[in-house]
Amino acid sequence: MRIDKSSPIPKYHQLKEIIREMVEQEELKEGEMIPSERELCERFGISRMTVRQAVMELVNEGVLYREQGRGTFVAARKVQQPTARLTSFTQDMRERGMEPSSEVLEVEVEGAGPLAARRLGVEEGERVIRLRRLRLADGEPMALETSHLLYEVAKGVLGRDLAGRSLYEELSAAGVEISRAEQSYEAVPVSEEEAALLGVEPGSAALLIERVTYDAGGRPFEYVRSTYRGDRYRITATLTPGDRVWRPPH
Numbered sequence: 230m231r232i233d234k235s236s237p238i239p240k241y242h243q244l245k246e247i248i249r250e251m252v253e254q255e256e257l258k259e260g261e262m263i264p265s266e267r268e269l270c271e272r273f274g275i276s277r278m279t280v281r282q283a284v285m286e287l288v289n290e291g292v293l294y295r296e297q298g299r300g301t302f303v304a305a306r307k308v309q310q311p312t313a314r315l316t317s318f319t320q321d322m323r324e325r326g327m328e329p330s331s332e333v334l335e336v337e338v339e340g341a342g343p344l345a346a347r348r349l350g351v352e353e354g355e356r357v358i359r360l361r362r363l364r365l366a367d368g369e370p371m372a373l374e375t376s377h378l379l380y381e382v383a384k385g386v387l388g389r390d391l392a393g394r395s396l397y398e399e400l401s402a403a404g405v406e407i408s409r410a411e412q413s414y415e416a417v418p419v420s421e422e423e424a425a426l427l428g429v430e431p432g433s434a435a436l437l438i439e440r441v442t443y444d445a446g447g448r449p450f451e452y453v454r455s456t457y458r459g460d461r462y463r464i465t466a467t468l469t470p471g472d473r474v475w476r477p478p479h
């Protein structure tokens with residue numbers, strides 16, 4: 230497995246695929262430490278930055294995990310259940326074979342309103358970053374997303390290019406580790422304003438997804454409402470039987 234420097238596929242992406250394949254083939258086993266940054270640089274003849282980006286994304290995708298001061302290890306294999314995986318919009322679209330992009334509509338530091346405060350478990354008025362983005366896939370609107378991020382946790386992303394980049398990658402670069410999220414789904418009609426931005430008729434069907442995301446310390450730091458176009462977005466899940474057999478109550 231080598232990195233093809235003449236390929237248009239970015240080198241970090243090629244390295245990701247190589248590491249993924251090594252995990253798949255169990256050349257790197259669950260719980261095993263992956264080679265150091267330096268070893269990877271030497272073995273594949275690439276820069277440290279390239280290695281870092283590949284490893285960071287694999288950590289975000291849950292293929293690898295980091296332990297402070299120890300190293301980076303191979304995570305337990307995931308059950309194929311797309312809805313149960315914590316992905317960013319960027320990853321989600323790439324996995325669907327589409328190219329993600331965004332338009333930043335608003336970025337504001339403000340006091341949390343009652344709903345955001347309740348979801349984030351803070352007092353009303355606590356400082357949050359409100360980020361509203363139009364999310365596109367292959368250049369066409371896919372979703373409208375409003376994130377409320379705890380200022381204290383996420384301030385590192387202010388001033389970063391959030392139009393061209395992934396919020397989750399920027400958070401990770403700023404040292405925020407994402408551990409889990411809770412999410413709900415609801416069918417809603419789009420408002421006139423949303424319709425104009427999404428390029429659909431007012432009143433058309435959309436999927437409202439609400440997410441609360443927790444950092445490694447178990448603290449909720451992100452509350453997001455995303456309105457996905459019903460005609461473009463679909464969720465699939467692989468369901469496996471639970472450990473217990475369901476029996477009707479007596």
Ligand code: 16G
Pocket residue numbers: 316317318319320374376394395396397398438439440442451453455
């Ligand atoms: C997803 C998440 C959202 C997160 C965003 C980050 C849902 C419903 N929401 O859209 O919570 O902020 O990804 O995406 O899945 P990014 O890293 O591509 O900016």
